[in-house]
Amino acid sequence: MRAARVAGLLAALGAAPVFAHHSGAMFDYDRSVTLVGTVKQFQWTNPHCWIELSVPGKNGTVEEWSVEMGAPLQLYQGGWKPGTLRPGDEIRVVIRPNRDASVKAGLFVSATGSDGRVLGKQP
Amino acid sequence: MNVRRARLVIFAALLVAAGSFGQPNGGDRARFFATLPNWTGYWIADDGVMNALGVSGRTEHGAVDYSKMKVNAPASYTPEWAAHVEAARKDPTRELHKECGFPFPFMMESPWVLQFLITPEETAVIVAGREIRHIYTDGRKHPSAEDVWPTPWGDSVGKWEGQELRVDTIAVQPSTFPPMVSERAHFTERIRMVSPNRIEDELTIEDPVALVRAWQTTIPYERVAGLDRMVHGDCQENDRNPVVDGKLTIAPAR
Numbered sequence: 001m002r003a004a005r006v007a008g009l010l011a012a013l014g015a016a017p018v019f020a021h022h023s024g025a026m027f028d029y030d031r032s033v034t035l036v037g038t039v040k041q042f043q044w045t046n047p048h049c050w051i052e053l054s055v056p057g058k059n060g061t062v063e064e065w066s067v068e069m070g071a072p073l074q075l076y077q078g079g080w081k082p083g084t085l086r087p088g089d090e091i092r093v094v095i096r097p098n099r100d101a102s103v104k105a106g107l108f109v110s111a112t113g114s115d116g117r118v119l120g121k122q123p
Numbered sequence: 124m125n126v127r128r129a130r131l132v133i134f135a136a137l138l139v140a141a142g143s144f145g146q147p148n149g150g151d152r153a154r155f156f157a158t159l160p161n162w163t164g165y166w167i168a169d170d171g172v173m174n175a176l177g178v179s180g181r182t183e184h185g186a187v188d189y190s191k192m193k194v195n196a197p198a199s200y201t202p203e204w205a206a207h208v209e210a211a212r213k214d215p216t217r218e219l220h221k222e223c224g225f226p227f228p229f230m231m232e233s234p235w236v237l238q239f240l241i242t243p244e245e246t247a248v249i250v251a252g253r254e255i256r257h258i259y260t261d262g263r264k265h266p267s268a269e270d271v272w273p274t275p276w277g278d279s280v281g282k283w284e285g286q287e288l289r290v291d292t293i294a295v296q297p298s299t300f301p302p303m304v305s306e307r308a309h310f311t312e313r314i315r316m317v318s319p320n321r322i323e324d325e326l327t328i329e330d331p332v333a334l335v336r337a338w339q340t341t342i343p344y345e346r347v348a349g350l351d352r353m354v355h356g357d358c359q360e361n362d363r364n365p366v367v368d369g370k371l372t373i374a375p376a377r
Contacts (some may be wrong), residue, residue, distance in 0.1 A: 021180075022364045023218045026371050029185030041376060045361035048180070052376050066363070066373055070180030073236070073251050073354040077347065078178035096185065098373060105373040108179045120178055 021047035021071075027096040027107040035065055035093045042085035046071050051085060051108070053093060066105040067095055079121025090114040155243050160286045160316055162239040165353065166344035168193070168232040169321070174345060176234055193340040194232045194326075195301040204305070204333040211299045219366050223358035226275035227292065228310060229300035230254040231324055232342050238353060239314075239322070246281060246288060252356050258290050265293055273297075273306050287315040305332035320346040 037055035051067040069075060072082075085091065091113055095106030111119045167174050172191050177183060189195055200208060211217075225233045235251035248256040258281040265271060265278050277295035281288050292310040297303070308330040316322050322344040329337045363374045 021223075021358055021362075022221045022371055024181050024185055025218050026373070027185060043361060043376065046357035047360070047362060048364075050361075050363065050376065064375075066376060068179070068363075068373060070176070070178050071356045073356060074176065074180050074234075075178045076354060077236075077350060080178060096183075100370075100372065103373055107181065107185075109183050 024107065026098055026100070028099045029096050031097055032109060033095050033097045033106060035067070035095065037065070037091070037093075039085050039087055039089040039091060040064065041087060042082075044072055044075075044082040049075055049080075051091075051093060051111070053091070063104055065095075067093055067108050068105065069108040075120075080119065084119055091119070152243055159241050159243065159283065162241060162316055162322060165236040165238055165347040165350045166322060167236045167347050169343045169345035170232060173232060173234050180234065192232060192301070193342045194229055196338070196340045198302050198304075198333075198338045199335040200333055201335055204303075208303045211303065214299075217299070219369070219371060221358070221362075221364065221371075224252055224254050224275070225250070226254075226298045226300055227256060227277050227295055228302070228326055228328075229298075230256070230276070231326070235356065236347050236350065236353075237344075249353065251353060258288070260288075265291070277310070287313055289313055302328065302338060304328055304330045304334065304338075307332045308334075 035053055035055050037053040039051060040054050041050075041052040043050040043052070049069040049072060051069065053065045053067060055063045055065055057063045070078075075081075091111050093111045094109040096109060097106040098104075113119060170191055170193055172187060172189070175182065181187075224230075230250050230252070231237070231248070233250060233252060233254070237248055237250045240247040240249055244259065244261040246258045246260060248258065254276065256276050256279055258279040260281045260283060262282075263280055265280055271278055271294045273294045273296040275296050275298065277292045279290050279292040281290040283289075290310075290312040292312070293308075295304075295306070295308060295310065297306055308328050311327045311329075313325040314322065324342045324344070325339070326342065327337055327339045328334065361377075363376070364371055365374050366372075
């Protein structure tokens with residue numbers, strides 16, 4: 001009986017569910033990257049919203065980054081609206097980058113507008 | 124017998140008189156409806172996990188203490204079922220799985236807000252992820268064995284004991300979401316409002332295949348402030364997370 005109880009305990013703790021649409025294992029939570037660029041597109045879509053950001057790179061190049069956010073309802077609860085970002089907006093975004101550096105993408109952490117105002121509801 | 128209980132008894136008698144799917148009409152229905160609690164609004168599990176997610180849908184640091192989840196409370200599994208659970212946990216394809224809705228009982232503690240839509244005949248639990256449970260309170264019983272089959276949300280019937288909804292659920296498809304139990308699992312719940320901004324769902328599972336003894340947890344809900352309508356999710360509208368070369372990745376914008 002004791003063996004069964006211990007096995008059950010381990011199993012329960014280990015059966016970690018995927019909360020969101022997919023696992024977040026692709027993101028590197030030990031690193032943060034700050035992107036400063038121009039909003040190309042703000043996708044207010046399910047299952048994730050996305051900020052498409054044009055970021056000036058080296059030698060006059062422009063890198064296109066994709067920033068993954070939650071679902072529209074989760075953004076709305078956090079004070080975001082479909083019109084919070086518009087193409088051409090200059091913003092600064094902090095992300096947890098993709099572990100695969102060849103993928104210019106990451107998980108949203110926070111964003112500030114060109115006026116320094118933090119976007120979304122403040123805690 | 125207090126007045127509310129007397130009304131409940133009268134209502135139940137009317138249902139019996141009308142047949143198992145009959146509905147009392149007019150004043151009787153309205154009077155019974157008036158005795159039911161008002162749980163309007165939107166609710167989210169107050170577990171320090173689901174109500175702690177940010178606009179990314181995750182935590183900033185990625186680390187989530189799964190052990191805080193009420194539906195992930197340790198279970199006393201039989202040795203055979205514990206091995207089954209452990210195998211599921213070690214499944215290397217688990218990380219590649221993408222969600223398109225949550226089964227019962229995990230849906231009662233999902234990242235989405237939910238609502239309790241109460242009528243005399245049924246209470247619907249509607250989750251923003253578009254999962255819906257129909258808890259019939261019109262006096263019916265579960266379907267007979269030949270008329271019921273396992274589904275992700277099972278078959279639920281309920282009855283009001285004063286302001287508390289008692290629910291009985293069977294025929295839930297086994298899944299890898301906690302708590303992992305078998306198709307033979309029998310779920311009972313006592314759902315009640317404990318204060319104007321708090322509801323609790325006391326959930327008990329008995330399962331002769333998976334559990335050595337009954338498993339129990341209580342899922343607390345807090346009222347979601349500032350949300351005045353339900354906005355549903357959808358897993359397919361703009362799915363930019365394909366699996367490429369055995370890994371989840373992010374696709375460019377279309």
